[in-house]
Amino acid sequence: MLDRIERIRDEGRAAIAAAADAAAVEEARVRYLGRKAELTTILRGIGELPAAERGPVGKAGNEVRRELEGLVEEAAARHERSELDRRLAAEAIDVTLPGTPPVRLGHLHPLTRTRREIEDIFIGLGYRIAEGPEVEHDYYNFTALNHPPGHPARMLQDTFYVDPASLGDGVELYGSDGAPLTAPPGPRDVLLRTHTSPMQVRAMEDAEPPIFIIVPGRVYRRDSDATHTPMFSQVEGLAVGDGITLADLHGTLLTFARAVFGEERDVRIRPHFFPFTEPSVEVDVSCFRCGGSGELDRERCGLCKGTGWLEILGAGMVDPNVFGFVRDRGYDPDHVQGFAFGMGIERIAMLKHGVPDLRMFFENDVRMLEQFR
Ligand code: PHE
Numbered sequence: 001m002l003d004r005i006e007r008i009r010d011e012g013r014a015a016i017a018a019a020a021d022a023a024a025v026e027e028a029r030v031r032y033l034g035r036k037a038e039l040t041t042i043l044r045g046i047g048e049l050p051a052a053e054r055g056p057v058g059k060a061g062n063e064v065r066r067e068l069e070g071l072v073e074e075a076a077a078r079h080e081r082s083e084l085d086r087r088l089a090a091e092a093i094d095v096t097l098p099g100t101p102p103v104r105l106g107h108l109h110p111l112t113r114t115r116r117e118i119e120d121i122f123i124g125l126g127y128r129i130a131e132g133p134e135v136e137h138d139y140y141n142f143t144a145l146n147h148p149p150g151h152p153a154r155m156l157q158d159t160f161y162v163d164p165a166s167l168g169d170g171v172e173l174y175g176s177d178g179a180p181l182t183a184p185p186g187p188r189d190v191l192l193r194t195h196t197s198p199m200q201v202r203a204m205e206d207a208e209p210p211i212f213i214i215v216p217g218r219v220y221r222r223d224s225d226a227t228h229t230p231m232f233s234q235v236e237g238l239a240v241g242d243g244i245t246l247a248d249l250h251g252t253l254l255t256f257a258r259a260v261f262g263e264e265r266d267v268r269i270r271p272h273f274f275p276f277t278e279p280s281v282e283v284d285v286s287c288f289r290c291g292g293s294g295e296l297d298r299e300r301c302g303l304c305k306g307t308g309w310l311e312i313l314g315a316g317m318v319d320p321n322v323f324g325f326v327r328d329r330g331y332d333p334d335h336v337q338g339f340a341f342g343m344g345i346e347r348i349a350m351l352k353h354g355v356p357d358l359r360m361f362f363e364n365d366v367r368m369l370e371q372f373r
Pocket residue numbers: 194195196197236237274277314315316340341342343
């Protein structure tokens with residue numbers, strides 16, 4: 001009997017050691033330690049053995065049983081671990097890889113990108129962003145900006161007027177003198193703003209000096225050709241405070257021009273006229289294609305047309321007459337001064353990216369837009 005137990009031990013050890021996976025280990029367990037296993041039968045039958053054999057057979061049988069149990073447990077754990085490792089390796093997902101979206105991701109419109117770039121530059125200079133209504137009163141668009149009655153920009157063929165009846169009830173309207181309208185509004189009291197400059201007056205009504213704001217937004221004019229669309233976008237700038245001069249305007253716009261068009265750029269200002277600035281100027285940046293020489297490969301530079309300069313915006317010192325409309329908000333024309341400027345976002349984007357036709361920004365042709373990823 002003891003020989004049988006020894007044989008079972010040897011066979012059991014060998015079978016467990018040879019088991020190639022967890023299933024084979026389980027098979028060996030059933031075979032050598034299961035309810036119907038030889039060893040189990042021997043141990044169960046001990047009572048029927050002659051008294052002298054019971055002790056040694058029981059001892060040896062239980063020892064072998066414990067040993068094989070231990071080996072099974074160890075082998076099962078080993079196989080489980082390596083099987084888990086294998087599965088982890090085979091099913092591994094690299095969660096740090098970028099996803100693969102089923103459609104190509106979109107991107108910002110080139111005009112949005114240009115607007116944000118301009119905003120970032122002026123935020124860096126300490127300006128804050130203000131926005132105003134696109135449907136505007138004649139008062140803010142013209143009168144308070146020193147456009148005298150009869151100014152040609154107020155003519156029906158220059159400006160889009162809005163039928164006041166279409167605005168609904170409860171909208172308070174002002175006449176061209178800034179006073180609330182007593183009579184029903186006339187056909188020329190409400191319009192689509194022709195520039196972002198009305199926000200100069202609105203912003204000064206809202207806050208005392210010093211004031212440093214930029215105003216991005218859509219504006220409307222009755223123009224339509226390769227460089228003019230009935231709707232386009234501007235960024236207005238207004239800086240009012242103690243002792244602000246034309247030199248500050250020049251320095252500010254130089255910083256701006258270099259940030260957008262490159263560190264080597266220069267800026268020049270030329271006399272001009274706007275009703276709401278005095279003096280008024282137009283601002284040019286040196287051509288970034290030819291470096292300002294006007295010549296490219298011995299030929300006339302096509303971008304600046306040989307002049308070496310590109311016009312980028314209109315500007316000037318805020319006219320004292322404009323301050324006169326907000327005198328009671330702390331803008332005494334005899335004491336405060338400041339500058340204002342206004343630029344077309346499309347124009348900046350066209351220059352920067354060499355876009356030949358302004359209308360391309362609004363046609364939404366993906367072949368054009370995809371170049372601005
Ligand atoms: N509003 C002017 C325009 O649209 C630009 C401008 C803004 C000029 C501020 C001077 C000062 O042409």
